[in-house]
Amino acid sequence: MSPKQIASSAPGKVILFGEHAVVYGRAAIAAPVAQVRATATVEPAPAGSGLTIIASDLSRSIRLAAAPDDDPLAVAARLTLTYLSAIEPDGTLTLSSTIPIASGMGSGAAVSTALVRGLAGFLGHALEAAEVSEIVFEVEKIHHGTPSGIDNSVVAYEQPVYFVRGRAVERLAVGRSFTLLIADTGAPSPTGKIVAQVRRAWQREPARCDVLFDQIGDVANEARRAIENGDIDALGPLMDDNHELLIELGVSSPRLDDLVEAARFAGALGAKLSGAGKGGNAIALVEDDAAGEATEELKEAGAVRIIRATVKRDV
């Protein structure tokens, strides 16, 4: 059977509650953001040419056979082939993405997910979300050392998730839809560096950091109940609480705090940084009729891009 062209894609994501503490075993919640996506297309190539991976946004092209051991794209492809006990096919795999890079929106996990699904599909295999997630988790380790696993989970399942490291991923039931504005500071959020900084803080002051992690985990657990019960009014203050705890952990920044303040000033129910922090995105929970004003305020406060996303109620 000769392989046909295959296309696959994966969404961006935001962490709603629990970033950083999730690395230390506390609960966290994340949701996919479908408006921004990574895509992979795989086409047959002449016999003997092997697999070429083209990252069109990065103007990069690599031949799998010649790629270094630690190249994340090559690692994703090799892990997929090993998992499927398949030999390298003759093909061209082209990746592109509309997910902002280094902004806490899961760009790396989404690109890997699209790649793994695309390559598996090209070889005639439809992998389960859990299988894709596990392969992408291994790739995430190259990107940032000690990932909790939440990014690969929410992106591969493309569902809101309740996540505790080392436990099976739980799909989160959403009792009532809610709207988020995702506002980009324009400053990068280098996940690995910030995660390492938090680790140093934890090594210096374990008792203080553990208390903060516990408090963040408690907020995430309360938020889970609020989301499941459709109690959106309770969710805003929990986002505010989570943001304060992240400030205490040392991962916010003046730009993030400005966006959070601006969103609250414009009537958001709550706001916080999302992802590793220091830069990247703030997220604000808004009533639909307040979204326009909050968008304007966020722009005035320096947001370089605003994405409006709805976390949909289960039907």
Ligand code: PMV
């Ligand atoms: O990729 P980001 O920036 O969304 O950060 C991931 C969230 C962290 O909790 C900071 C790290 C992790 O592995 O969970």
